[in-house]
Amino acid sequence: MANLLQEYANVAGEDVVDHLRQLAAPLEGMKVVHVNSTRVGGGVAEILAKLVPLKQELGIDVTWEVIAGEADFYATTKAFHNGLQGNRVDIAKDRLRDFESTNERNAEELRSTLEAADMVFVHDPQPAPLLGLVPERRGKWIWRCHIDVSRPHRPVWRYLRNFVAGYDASIFSLAAFAQNLPHVQYLIPPSIDPLSDKNAPLPDAALRAIYEEFGIDPDRELMLQVSRFDRFKDPVGVIEAYRLAKKFSPGLQLVLAGGAATDDPEGAAVLEETKSAAGDDPDVHILLLPPDAHRTINALQRVADIVLQKSTREGFGLTVAEAMWKGKPVIGGDTGGIRLQIVNDHTGFLVSTPEGAALRIRYLLHHRDRLAEMGEEARSYVRENFLLTRHLREYLTVMVALANRAEDRIEL
Amino acid sequence: MAKTIDSTAVRQPITKDGGFAIKDCALAAIATGRRAQNLKELRDELEWTDAACIYYHFWANLLRPTFDDPRFNNGFANWVFQALHNQALAERLSVIDPMEFDDPDDLRRELVEVIEEELDRSELLPWTSREQQFHFIRSQIVVFDTRKVIHDPRELRNAVTAMTASSVFYHFVDARRRTPNSVDDFSTWLTDLHDEKYRPLCTRLAGIDPFFTTLVELRQELTEVFDEYVGG
Numbered sequence: 014m015a016n017l018l019q020e021y022a023n024v025a026g027e028d029v030v031d032h033l034r035q036l037a038a039p040l041e042g043m044k045v046v047h048v049n050s051t052r053v054g055g056g057v058a059e060i061l062a063k064l065v066p067l068k069q070e071l072g073i074d075v076t077w078e079v080i081a082g083e084a085d086f087y088a089t090t091k092a093f094h095n096g097l098q099g100n101r102v103d104i105a106k107d108r109l110r111d112f113e114s115t116n117e118r119n120a121e122e123l124r125s126t127l128e129a130a131d132m133v134f135v136h137d138p139q140p141a142p143l144l145g146l147v148p149e150r151r152g153k154w155i156w157r158c159h160i161d162v163s164r165p166h167r168p169v170w171r172y173l174r175n176f177v178a179g180y181d182a183s184i185f186s187l188a189a190f191a192q193n194l195p196h197v198q199y200l201i202p203p204s205i206d207p208l209s210d211k212n213a214p215l216p217d218a219a220l221r222a223i224y225e226e227f228g229i230d231p232d233r234e235l236m237l238q239v240s241r242f243d244r245f246k247d248p249v250g251v252i253e254a255y256r257l258a259k260k261f262s263p264g265l266q267l268v269l270a271g272g273a274a275t276d277d278p279e280g281a282a283v284l285e286e287t288k289s290a291a292g293d294d295p296d297v298h299i300l301l302l303p304p305d306a307h308r309t310i311n312a313l314q315r316v317a318d319i320v321l322q323k324s325t326r327e328g329f330g331l332t333v334a335e336a337m338w339k340g341k342p343v344i345g346g347d348t349g350g351i352r353l354q355i356v357n358d359h360t361g362f363l364v365s366t367p368e369g370a371a372l373r374i375r376y377l378l379h380h381r382d383r384l385a386e387m388g389e390e391a392r393s394y395v396r397e398n399f400l401l402t403r404h405l406r407e408y409l410t411v412m413v414a415l416a417n418r419a420e421d422r423i424e425l
Numbered sequence: 426m427a428k429t430i431d432s433t434a435v436r437q438p439i440t441k442d443g444g445f446a447i448k449d450c451a452l453a454a455i456a457t458g459r460r461a462q463n464l465k466e467l468r469d470e471l472e473w474t475d476a477a478c479i480y481y482h483f484w485a486n487l488l489r490p491t492f493d494d495p496r497f498n499n500g501f502a503n504w505v506f507q508a509l510h511n512q513a514l515a516e517r518l519s520v521i522d523p524m525e526f527d528d529p530d531d532l533r534r535e536l537v538e539v540i541e542e543e544l545d546r547s548e549l550l551p552w553t554s555r556e557q558q559f560h561f562i563r564s565q566i567v568v569f570d571t572r573k574v575i576h577d578p579r580e581l582r583n584a585v586t587a588m589t590a591s592s593v594f595y596h597f598v599d600a601r602r603r604t605p606n607s608v609d610d611f612s613t614w615l616t617d618l619h620d621e622k623y624r625p626l627c628t629r630l631a632g633i634d635p636f637f638t639t640l641v642e643l644r645q646e647l648t649e650v651f652d653e654y655v656g657g
Contacts, residue, residue, distance in 0.1 A: 028589045035569050036451055188560035191456030200454040200562065348556060397590075397641075410451040413567045421477040425569040 018070050024207045025402040033402065036409045037071035039425055040416070044152070045075045046130040048123070050090065050139035052079050054304075056203070056331075057136050057159055060404070063206055067405055078126060080119040080140045085111050090139045096169030097138065097162045098328075109172065113142055120146035132412060141176040153415045156183040159203070161328035161349070163189045182415060186329055187350055199411050202353060204404035205334045205395070210307035212338055215315060223312040227298055233264035234378055237317035239310055239335075242271050242284040245326045247346065249290045250367045252297065254323065257371030259296075262378050270300040270313055314339045318384070319377055323370055327351050334399040337361070337391035342384060344373045354399065360391035437603075438596065438610050444574040445614045447584060450595040451567045452488045454481065459561040463552045464509060467501070468540045470561055476529035478563040479536070480602065483523045485564045487640055488594050498636040499523075501536060501559075508553035514543045524607045568595065578615060578623065582651040590640035597643060598635050611647075626654040 022030040047065060051058050061077055068075040082090075089108045096102040120127075120143050127133055127143065131152040135143060137159055144154050156177050162170065162185070170192070177183065177194065184199045185191050191198045205212055224231045236255060240246040248269050255267040269287060284301070291297040302309055314320060320336035322345040329350030333343050337354065343361035345351040355361040362373040377384045397403075417423045438446045457478060461467040471479075482500030497503045497519045506515035517539050526532035544550075571592065575584050585593070596610040604613050612630050615623040629650055635643055 028587075032449060032451070032589050032591065035449060035571060036567070038569075185456065188454075188456045188562055189556075189558070191458050191560075193458055198456040198458065200456055406451055407453065410453045410565075410567050413451075414453050414565050421475075421480075421563070421565055423565065423567045425567065 016070075017066055020208055021067070021400075021402050025396065025400050029402050029406075033067075033071060033406055033409065036406060036413065037068075037073060040409065040412055041072040043073050043131045043412070043416075044129060045073055045132045045134070045412070046126055047075065047077045047134045047136065048080060048127075048140045048143065049077075049136035050080050050082070050087075052077075059206070059209075060203070060401075061136075063209075063401055064405060064408065067401075068408075071409075076126065078123050080116070080123075080143075082115040082119075082139075083111075086115045086139075093138045093169055093173065094160060096166040097160050097173070099164045099166060101166055102169060104169070104172075116140065116142040117146055119143065123147075132415065135180070138173050138176075141173060144179055145176060153181040154179075155411070155415070156180040158183060158185050158190065161186075161190055162192060163187075165192075182411070184411065187353070189349070199407075199414075201404065201407045201411070202350065202399070203329050203331055204399050204401045205331055205338060206401045207338065211311050212335060213311070215308065215312055219308065219312050220316050223309065223316055226309075227268070227300060229266060229268065229298065229316070230264075231316070233266055234262055234318045235266045235268065235316060236319045236321060236374060237268045237270065237313055237336075238321040238323065239270045239314065239332045240322065240324070242280050242287055244279065244283055245324055246271075247323045247325050248283065248287040250325075251321055251323050251370070252287070252290045253367035254321070254370035254374060255297065257368060258374040258378070261375050265374075265378070266296040266298070268298045268300060268313060268317070270302055270310060272302055272304050272306075310335075311339075314341065317341060319344060319374055321370060321374075322346065322351060323364065323367075324348055324351060330354070331399075333361075334395050338395045338399075340388035340392045342377060342387035342391055344370050344377075354394075356390075356394065360387060360394045437613070439614055439617060440574055442576075443617070444576045445581075445584075445610070447571045447573040447575070447588065447592060448568055448595050449571050449589055449592040450569070450599065451591060452485055453565040453567070454485070455563050455565060457561045457563055461559040461561075462555065463550050464505070464511075464514075464540060464544060464547075465550055467504075467559060468537055468544065471501075471533060471537050471540070474533075474561055475563050476533070477565070478561050479523075479529055479533055481562050481564040483532075484598055484602075487598060487635070488591060504557075504559045508557040508559065509551050511543070511551065514539070517543075524601050527607065566599065578618070578626075578651075578655045581611065581655055582648055585644060585647045585651060588644060590644065593640050593644045593647070597633075597647065623655075626650070629654065 018030050047061055049057050065075050065077045089112045092102045092104050127147045128149050133152055133154045134157050135141060136157045180196060182197045183194060184201050186202050188200055238251045242248060259265045288299055291299060314336045320341045320343045322330050322333045322343060324330060324346040327349035333345055333351055333354040336343050337360055343355055344364055345355045347363040347365050355363050357363045364370045438448050440446050459470050461470050486500060497506055497515050502515045502518035505511050505518060521535055523532055600610040601607045609630055612627045615627055633646060
């Protein structure tokens with residue numbers, strides 16, 4: 014893609030991109046490798062698909078390698094994922110052996126690339142053992158954890174820690190996720206891509222079409238929550254909040270939009286609970302959308318008056334930043350990364366109960382001027398803190414820091 | 426092959442020929458893994474925590490996304506208010522001015538003392554939930570040269586207008602911990618010019634409180650001040 018940086022400069026500002034160029038200057042020519050387990054699908058691949066070409070455009074010699082495995086390997090790494098997020102999982106020894114031998118095969122494939130690299134970023138647990146399998150490495154190795162590991166199932170973490178402890182550094186999204194590790198642990202929150210289908214500006218026709226497609230009345234207020242049908246996202250609590258607020262705004266409509274829960278055994282049950290809670294209310298729209306419905310989600314966030322993310326537990330919850338980028342104040346659960354995105358009373362409200370959410374919905378619907386002001390603040394807060402350009406800047410900062418001695422102050 | 430990066434001691438932005446070199450910076454946040462869930466734990470951790478950690482919680486929130494309450498101007502005060510619901514202590518911690526302390530250990534002692542006074546006064550030790558723990562974070566700052574140099578104070582207005590927010594942070598906020606009198610870089614440069622006419626401008630700059638503002642607002646305020654005193 015030609016002049017990708019310029020496209021980001023148009024959105025984030027010329028000074029932001031100029032800053033990236035200066036920060037990247039001492040890294041010019043550095044050989045950097047990112048390794049993960051999938052080229053498409055999932056947040057990590059989405060981020061790498063943009064970060065890698067941007068780093069290349071900044072003069073860094075970056076490649077992106079993907080490890081390969083059989084179905085059993087991915088079943089095991091999925092179990093790791095669940096275990097790291099706190100679920101109790103038991104993983105048989107032969108599964109662990111298969112996990113390790115898959116990494117051994119991948120190490121053989123990637124050996125020359127990994128040995129020659131000045132810096133290697135290994136994403137998430139799947140390729141974590143590669144470090145120990147490349148003894149002739151010469152660069153710095155960084156483990157990038159995208160998962161909420163604040164309360165891991167201890168046996169899973171103990172097993173994975175053996176592979177991770179030897180890295181030169183690790184990167185977590187939040188301080189609450191940091192672990193007891195014998196190396197420096199950087200903090201880099203995730204970001205949204207303002208140019209992606211999920212966040213790019215849409216023509217008015219696309220917004221009008223969304224009303225028609227889902228039978229939403231454009232003349233009445235609309236509240237929206239975008240999330241999987243998961244109890245931690247509290248969709249039933251959102252319906253309760255909607256009901257409490259509707260007493261005061263009878264025209265209020267609610268959209269609960271989420272993806273099909275193929276890998277979540279509880280998903281179908283939660284969807285049923287949600288439908289049951291909605292009853293036959295024609296103003297509650299429960300939408301089960303395909304995983305690539307990015308433009309639909311984008312349009313829904315743009316036509317909504319208020320966006321909710323009433324999670325009771327949340328790793329980061331980037332749907333909050335996505336909605337804020339579209340100028341919507343967000344009413345979010347007072348938990349996890351949502352707290353980092355919602356500045357209470359400025360970019361939205363943090364709530365702990367359906368009643369609290371209802372109160373804030375009523376407040377915003379009755380103070381339209383305040384709703385618009387908070388929406389502006391929200392967009393500007395995302396521009397400064399949660400765009401991909403900030404994410405890239407922090408990666409570059411970590412790279413510069415690692416290329417130096419571990420001092421508190423590095424003067425180039 | 427990558428260029429070798431020369432990491433050296435702190436350099437001031439004044440060039441050999443008396444110009445003002447505009448620098449920029451980026452901050453890396455590092456989890457220390459240390460946490461506090463009550464006031465006693467906060468006090469115990471503060472006793473020995475890294476100076477870079479105290480710096481982070483006092484200053485770096487200007488450069489990082491935070492959920493801090495703008496009424497309280499440092500991370501410790503914020504947490505005491507948000508998580509422990511102790512407004513009186515939050516207020517006492519908020520009035521601690523880090524610029525008054527040349528030695529980070531003196532600042533640390535001041536923090537510990539204020540918290541100890543509160544502990545002495547309290548009958549109960551309030552706790553917060555695990556989700557609301559205080560996480561001690563330290564920072565690493567990377568400073569780089571923008572290769573822009575100005576030689577005349579009349580250029581300040583336009584130079585500041587064109588600065589990134591992090592450049593404003595470096596010259597107006599970070600400067601206070603690396604200059605002998607804990608002042609901003611602009612004042613240091615103007616004072617070095619030994620021209621009496623800049624004295625009122627330095628006084629005016631000293632009156633700008635960087636704590637209760639965003640860096641973008643700070644840039645605007647500086648632009649207006651330079652416009653008023655030295656034109657553009």
